[in-house]
Amino acid sequence: MTADGPRAPAYEEAVRARIAAARLWAAHRAPYLASAVFALNPVILEPALDEDTGAPVADPQFRAFPADTRWNLYVEPGTALATPVEEAGWWMLHQVGHLVRGHAARSPVRPAPGQEVGPAAGVVRDEEAHRWNQAADAEINDDLEAEDLRGPAGVVSPAELGLPANRTAEEYVPMIDVLAQAMDRGGRALAEAIDCGSAVDGQERTYEGGGCGEGLTQLDRELLERSIAAGIQDRISARSEVPSGWRRWAEERVRPSVNWRARLGATVRRGLSTVAGQVDFSYRRPSRRVGAYTDIVPPSMVRAVPDTVLVIDTSGSVTRDVLSRLLAEVSGIIESVAGPHRRLRAFCCDVRPYPVQVVRRASDIELAGGGGTDMRAGIAAAMALRPRPDLVIVLTDGETPWPEQRPAAHVVVCLIGDGGHAPDWASVARIPADVPPRVPAKGES
Structure with missing residues (x-):
């Protein structure tokens, strides 16, 4: 115990330092998304500890640093400490893409009443949810690749799959379905089953909630998105490079509403x-x-x-x-x-x-x-x-x-x-x- 309350676990300071370094890396590589990266609210989860050393053990189910629609970023300590700073920063940019582009609101996933989804649910996610996650990943990763930011092994890449560039998640779904069916007949999987959290489909995971992260309000998110869109427009006016997907999003976001x-x-x-x-x-x-x-x-x-x-x-x-x-x-x-x-x-x-x-x-x-x-x-x-x-x-x-x-x-x-x-x-x-x-x-x- 300390004078101010319970002592934080020994690993927590190292986890927060890793997240801070990843934020700086992400903001430097994609400055037009810097405000969004710093708006993410890290929520450190309870880790599984090694019985002999007491050190956190990485959980591959959390390798994507999943986020929810309130902009909480769920950090599993063992995974964070085992992930290089550059890769953790890449996942932050990836999650910002899901959040800013509203993939949860666009999701076609409709689970049955009482059905749980996600890595901690103890059930296999249905095929529709998995395919939507992959298609949404393709929409985002396409723009990250345009910035020469290659994703970790196992993520969906339009370029590597031979799919056309600059498409939406809705357009990628049928394309990925066709590729997945062809690869299944050959006994191979299209890509790893990576879960990005409720930020991608709007379905709450079991590790979310419980008062562990308040996140952003609807007004906060609205103001943040407007700020990001205005910043992208300023970069375009200054003839700075911005990936086409983010250009298109910013143009639609700042377009004045009409009757x-x-x-x-x-x-x-x-x-x-x-x-x-x-x-x-x-x-x-x-x-x-x-x-x-x-x-x-x-x-x-x-x-x-x-x-x-x-x-x-x-x-x-x-x-x-x-x-x-x-x-x-x-x-x-x-x-x-x-x-x-x-x-x-x-x-x-x-x-x-x-x-x-x-x-x-x-x-x-x-x-x-x-x-x-x-x-x-x-x-x-x-x-x-x-x-x-x-x-x-x-x-x-x-x-x-x-x-x-x-x-x-x-x-x-x-x-x-x-x-x-x-x-x-x-x-x-x-x-x-x-x-x-x-x-x-x-x-x-």
């Missing part, structure tokens, strides 16, 4: 007006610019009403309630431009398109589907219609492959939620995941 309804309306109207501007000659209504003494009847110029087709993502990741409300929004915009009671063709699509529906109102569309997601099939079906549409509006969460080439029609993508992506050749409107009910405009029923 999504105004954005959606402007995007759809722009698509409609672009198509409607394609005028042509017609003899159905003779031109009024005809001389009194001529037998020649010239055609008039007409502006066709845009023929619009909806492609609706009805995979399991998009709720029917959100789709119904978004359909009402889009339908109202189309009617305001093209007039009421126009014919509207629509496809529901998950991994395949369902039969085309021809309706007068979006509320008449019967939603069908619920499997995987492949909007390429829906767009191809829309372009195969006759007459071919002038405008294709795709309602999706963006977790889908897209056609490599621009279709012949103008395409507007309504992206639901904060995830997913749209192709460069499409016009895009980002829609919140929780679409509030539409208030009818004056004169609407």
